[in-house]
Amino acid sequence: MDLIDQKIIALIQEDARITVSELSKLLALSRPSTAERLVRLQERGIIEAFTARISLPAIGREIMLIIQVSTLKVPIQEFEAMVQQEQAIIECHRVTGEVSYFLKAAVSDMNGMTMLIDRLIPFGNINTSTVLTSPVPYRVISP
Structure with missing residues (x-):
């Protein structure tokens, strides 16, 4: 390149x-x-797709969450199948360390946050953080 x-x-x-x-x-x-x-x-797979960045607040998803999932209570495949179907989850990363997964989610309000957390609880230990600001919401990546 x-x-x-x-x-x-x-x-x-x-x-x-x-x-x-x-x-x-x-x-x-x-x-x-x-x-x-x-x-x-x-x-060469360097450009994977051409996409648009969507303003979450503009489409009614005012609250962004970072969710840590640890101590899974179900098989990995079951958990991953669930998060792939969950529309509130916009990113899911399996990681090393004490935490098994980091999820990024966007919901419309506190009730939506509560319902999402309630849907996740059966799958493992859940630790949720609400995003206050994003000093680096997106960065252009170079080789």
Whole structure:
């Protein structure tokens, strides 16, 4: 991966809707060359998808939670199947250490938080933290 590829990665992380024409102008490359590089980055698995970042409060999910799950009471597969179906959970990470999983969830209100926690309790020990602010909500990643 050269510097041009790194610039492409940074630019599309900032705006996934950028056109190939705009991208080629910013890179001082031809459109076909820019398009070819984008395709290669996708084929190599460096670009996994083009997505949109959604404002959670704008869609009614005012409360973001970080949930730690430890001492699972069910098989791993059962827990992971449940979290994959749970719409309030927006990220799930299996980790090393005393905690088995870190979950990121977004709910509309305290009642939604209570109901989510109640659904999780049968699966393990639950420790929930409410996010107050996010000084780094998203960061452009470079190689």
